[in-house]
Amino acid sequence: MIEVLIVGSMGLDDIQTPFGKLLNTLGGSAVYSSIASSFFAKTGVVSVVGTDFPKEHLDLMQRRGIDTKGIEIKEGKTFRWSGKYEFDLNTAKTLKTELNVMQDFNPIIPEEYKEAEYIFLGNIDPELQLNVLEQIKKPKLVVSDTMNYWIENKKDKVMEVIKKVDIALMNDGEARELFNTANLIKAAREILKLDSDYAIIKKGEHGAIMFTEKTNFSLPGYPLEDIKDPTGAGDSFAGGFIGYLAKTKDLSETNIRKAMVYGSIVASLEAEGLGVTNMNFINQFKIKERFTEFQELSKF
Amino acid sequence: MIEVLIVGSMGLDDIQTPFGKLLNTLGGSAVYSSIASSFFAKTGVVSVVGTDFPKEHLDLMQRRGIDTKGIEIKEGKTFRWSGKYEFDLNTAKTLKTELNVMQDFNPIIPEEYKEAEYIFLGNIDPELQLNVLEQIKKPKLVVSDTMNYWIENKKDKVMEVIKKVDIALMNDGEARELFNTANLIKAAREILKLDSDYAIIKKGEHGAIMFTEKTNFSLPGYPLEDIKDPTGAGDSFAGGFIGYLAKTKDLSETNIRKAMVYGSIVASLEAEGLGVTNMNFINQFKIKERFTEFQELSKF
Numbered sequence: 001m002i003e004v005l006i007v008g009s010m011g012l013d014d015i016q017t018p019f020g021k022l023l024n025t026l027g028g029s030a031v032y033s034s035i036a037s038s039f040f041a042k043t044g045v046v047s048v049v050g051t052d053f054p055k056e057h058l059d060l061m062q063r064r065g066i067d068t069k070g071i072e073i074k075e076g077k078t079f080r081w082s083g084k085y086e087f088d089l090n091t092a093k094t095l096k097t098e099l100n101v102m103q104d105f106n107p108i109i110p111e112e113y114k115e116a117e118y119i120f121l122g123n124i125d126p127e128l129q130l131n132v133l134e135q136i137k138k139p140k141l142v143v144s145d146t147m148n149y150w151i152e153n154k155k156d157k158v159m160e161v162i163k164k165v166d167i168a169l170m171n172d173g174e175a176r177e178l179f180n181t182a183n184l185i186k187a188a189r190e191i192l193k194l195d196s197d198y199a200i201i202k203k204g205e206h207g208a209i210m211f212t213e214k215t216n217f218s219l220p221g222y223p224l225e226d227i228k229d230p231t232g233a234g235d236s237f238a239g240g241f242i243g244y245l246a247k248t249k250d251l252s253e254t255n256i257r258k259a260m261v262y263g264s265i266v267a268s269l270e271a272e273g274l275g276v277t278n279m280n281f282i283n284q285f286k287i288k289e290r291f292t293e294f295q296e297l298s299k300f
Numbered sequence: 301m302i303e304v305l306i307v308g309s310m311g312l313d314d315i316q317t318p319f320g321k322l323l324n325t326l327g328g329s330a331v332y333s334s335i336a337s338s339f340f341a342k343t344g345v346v347s348v349v350g351t352d353f354p355k356e357h358l359d360l361m362q363r364r365g366i367d368t369k370g371i372e373i374k375e376g377k378t379f380r381w382s383g384k385y386e387f388d389l390n391t392a393k394t395l396k397t398e399l400n401v402m403q404d405f406n407p408i409i410p411e412e413y414k415e416a417e418y419i420f421l422g423n424i425d426p427e428l429q430l431n432v433l434e435q436i437k438k439p440k441l442v443v444s445d446t447m448n449y450w451i452e453n454k455k456d457k458v459m460e461v462i463k464k465v466d467i468a469l470m471n472d473g474e475a476r477e478l479f480n481t482a483n484l485i486k487a488a489r490e491i492l493k494l495d496s497d498y499a500i501i502k503k504g505e506h507g508a509i510m511f512t513e514k515t516n517f518s519l520p521g522y523p524l525e526d527i528k529d530p531t532g533a534g535d536s537f538a539g540g541f542i543g544y545l546a547k548t549k550d551l552s553e554t555n556i557r558k559a560m561v562y563g564s565i566v567a568s569l570e571a572e573g574l575g576v577t578n579m580n581f582i583n584q585f586k587i588k589e590r591f592t593e594f595q596e597l598s599k600f
Binding site for chain 1: 485503554
């Protein structure tokens with residue numbers, strides 16, 4: 001039985017960075033997050049791909065122990081995204097998005113996935129996220145993600161998701177836009193008001209912050225000297241985060257903080273390679289080593 | 301005898317923020333840094349003001365225990381700066397700069413200051429910084445600061461200063477510009493190559509990072525919910541940093557890390573008021589309280 005259920009996009013990406021180019025490579029929010037989660041817990045994915053989707057990509061995910069039964073293969077073409085990073089690697093310029101089979105994605109959770117206790121709703125239409133919420137039976141923790149596009153086009157639904165899930169992850173730009181404030185701490189307070197125990201805001205290379213009613217945590221970014229490709233870093237963070245929580249089954253604030261560290265670790269390791277290519281070089285030893293590094297770099 | 305010698309600018313500022321306006325207010329790198337340093341160690345200032353400079357400003361500094369004998373009062377008008385912050389408080393738009401008596405500033409270190417062991421060279425012309433270096437007799441630690449203007453106009457001299465001082469503070473934008481790289485870790489490595497034991501890069505609201513040959517430290521920014529005015533925050537950081545080191549006389553890496561925390565504490569407390577107005581509300585109790593907060597917020 002799976003411990004973590006992930007619903008999100010899967011696709012074929014073309015990625016250009018100053019360090020190289022990858023064409024037709026495995027991508028999407030469900031892919032990055034499930035790979036990250038798989039280092040900690042048994043993970044199942046619900047998504048959709050077209051009949052053109054290379055079987056080797058599914059094999060790759062299965063070799064990482066990911067349950068791919070929930071991935072529907074539908075007549076038509078797979079979702080495609082093409083992006084380019086400039087010198088500073090900060091934000092991708094989207095060159096092309098083709099929704100293809102993702103256009104009519106209607107996530108049906110397989111019966112055996114419905115008992116999953118840890119759920120990550122990757123960045124998809126908030127109406128679909130709400131739809132998934134109605135299908136799951138006994139969630140212990142539901143984490144969601146979103147993106148500017150949905151905030152601009154379906155803000156009400158985004159807010160409804162945030163109210164219903166336990167932890168709504170978002171990045172700094174999204175938080176500022178959603179709550180109309182330049183101050184991230186004020187944005188975090190707004191998230192807490194929406195009946196959340198934890199407000200977590202991702203800040204890219206600057207790490208992430210977490211607020212509760214009374215406390216706060218600030219996780220620095222891992223100093224990436226050899227960053228190659230930040231694609232999927234937010235999804236990898238989310239996957240590592242929920243995977244670690246599913247493994248430890250401990251939702252105390254102390255453990256939430258640790259889960260954020262593990263999320264950052266997997267995201268930073270993944271960003272040292274193009275696309276998802278680094279997944280084959282990540283192992284428990286490297287994760288442990290980087291955890292020690294995180295401890296050292298925040299000690300005073 | 302003074303423990304910390306600070307050389308830098310003094311002036312009268314007009315500051316506009318979304319939270320209010322201050323006209324003719326006490327400002328300049330030597331002012332912000334000496335106030336911050338004065339919470340930890342006996343601090344003397346070398347700077348220049350015009351005959352129009354209000355005596356009450358000097359009184360204010362003296363009441364904080366700052367030695368103002370090194371401040372030359374010269375025939376003419378005081379340096380003036382006028383800046384405006386928008387909604388996000390990130391960077392000031394400079395509306396006006398009048399160098400006035402700062403134009404011909406030629407720092408002469410008073411005899412009794414020459415024995416000072418902890419020296420901060422605030423943001424002034426790098427040739428003047430080099431000039432000061434020749435006058436001091438037995439420095440234990442020299443810290444410098446700079447700004448984009450000098451990097452763009454006197455890069456060779458800026459580099460010469462960095463080579464000669466022990467710690468060259470700069471912010472992220474300056475580091476990127478100086479070493480022509482988007483990657484701050486690469487920039488930090490370049491600083492270390494210039495015969496520095498510590499490379500410290502300030503990142504504004506995102507805190508600061510410190511690199512040595514083998515280790516690194518990442519200090520998160522203090523979560524400022526009620527930030528009012530970031531003017532002088534970098535100078536306050538520098539002043540708190542060197543003041544704490546002068547007080548503790550310990551240049552180990554562990555203590556350098558702590559000094560960065562104390563620098564951030566004073567800078568964050570100062571940023572909660574307009575201009576330097578908050579200096580009257582900062583005390584040892586508040587500093588200690590915020591140190592505990594910093595410990596809590598980085599624990600995992």
